[in-house]
Amino acid sequence: MTTAELCARLSLEPLCLAEPDRPVTGGYAGDLLSWVMGRAQSGDAWVTIMTNRNVVAVASMADVACIVLAEGVEPDADTLEAAQKQGVNLLRGESGAFALCAAIAAALAE
Amino acid sequence: MTLHYDIDGENFQTAGEASANVKKVLRQLGISTDIIRRVAIAMYEGEINMVIHANGGVADVAITPDRIEMTLEDSGNGIPDIALAMQEGYSTAPENVHELGFGAGMGLPNMKKYTDEMKIESTVGVGTKVFMAVNLK
Numbered sequence: 379m380t381t382a383e384l385c386a387r388l389s390l391e392p393l394c395l396a397e398p399d400r401p402v403t404g405g406y407a408g409d410l411l412s413w414v415m416g417r418a419q420s421g422d423a424w425v426t427i428m429t430n431r432n433v434v435a436v437a438s439m440a441d442v443a444c445i446v447l448a449e450g451v452e453p454d455a456d457t458l459e460a461a462q463k464q465g466v467n468l469l470r471g472e473s474g475a476f477a478l479c480a481a482i483a484a485a486l487a488e
Numbered sequence: 489m490t491l492h493y494d495i496d497g498e499n500f501q502t503a504g505e506a507s508a509n510v511k512k513v514l515r516q517l518g519i520s521t522d523i524i525r526r527v528a529i530a531m532y533e534g535e536i537n538m539v540i541h542a543n544g545g546v547a548d549v550a551i552t553p554d555r556i557e558m559t560l561e562d563s564g565n566g567i568p569d570i571a572l573a574m575q576e577g578y579s580t581a582p583e584n585v586h587e588l589g590f591g592a593g594m595g596l597p598n599m600k601k602y603t604d605e606m607k608i609e610s611t612v613g614v615g616t617k618v619f620m621a622v623n624l625k
């Protein structure tokens with residue numbers, strides 16, 4: 379499943395869809411950045427409520443497929459700018475992290 | 489090929505720029521995505537540590553046919569007990585960076601995990617030098 383497909387399927391808001399065709403192969407949830415870099419896999423959809431621009435750098439270094447902001451949180455202005463500049467997919471959902479992860483897992487299982 | 493970066497300790501906004509540049513260069517060189525990912529994470533963790541814990545420093549990256557070597561050097565307060573600092577969960581990060589998601593005490597363990605060689609030299613009151621290498625063969 380591509381990031382654009384996941385975005386449409388879960389009715390997420392594509393704040394920055396820089397790489398719509400990037401395949402999503404798994405998921406990871408977490409807000410502590412070094413845990414994410416240590417445990418998330420390349421190609422994961424990363425669910426978080428962190429909104430500062432460092433999440434974009436972490437997503438880029440960890441090579442995740444996309445960031446999924448949970449709970450409808452608003453990214454800092456420079457976060458969106460960084461995502462566009464660094465070509466990182468940034469999506470947003472209204473649900474909490476648990477519901478988003480469950481939906482991502484269900485979509486990937488099909 | 490060698491790359492040199494000055495890491496600004498004052499500016500949290502630019503933290504990560506050196507790592508982003510290294511990632512870009514490695515991509516242009518056609519290095520495999522798995523290697524790039526390991527180098528990028530290790531470098532980023534080291535870069536962020538210099539910004540948070542040492543008020544910045546310098547980073548040098550050497551790319552040879554055999555491996556990628558990263559040397560990060562700062563004139564910060566140093567690490568009194570390196571073995572303790574290497575433990576998962578150990579952190580002296582200030583409260584203001586916790587809000588940003590840093591301070592889990594997982595950075596140094598990640599640097600060790602993703603590299604083939606890692607050495608830390610540190611003197612309290614003088615500074616810290618971190619050497620890391622990722623083999624290409």
Ligand SMILES: Nc1ncnc2c1ncn2[C@@H]1O[C@H](COP(=O)(O)OP(=O)(O)OP(=O)(O)O)[C@@H](O)[C@H]1O
Pocket residue numbers: 411412413533537538540541542562564565566567573574578579580581589590591592593594595596597616
């Ligand atoms: N360059 C440095 N200069 C001085 N102290 C350092 C340096 N790098 C690491 N340390 C010390 O080692 C501790 C552990 O570092 P580590 O990167 O593992 O965790 P952290 O930076 O506190 O949190 P995280 O990396 O998970 O965001 C730090 O809290 C700090 O006390």
Ligand SMILES: [Mg+2]
Pocket residue numbers: 412533536537591594595596
């Ligand atoms: Mg750290």
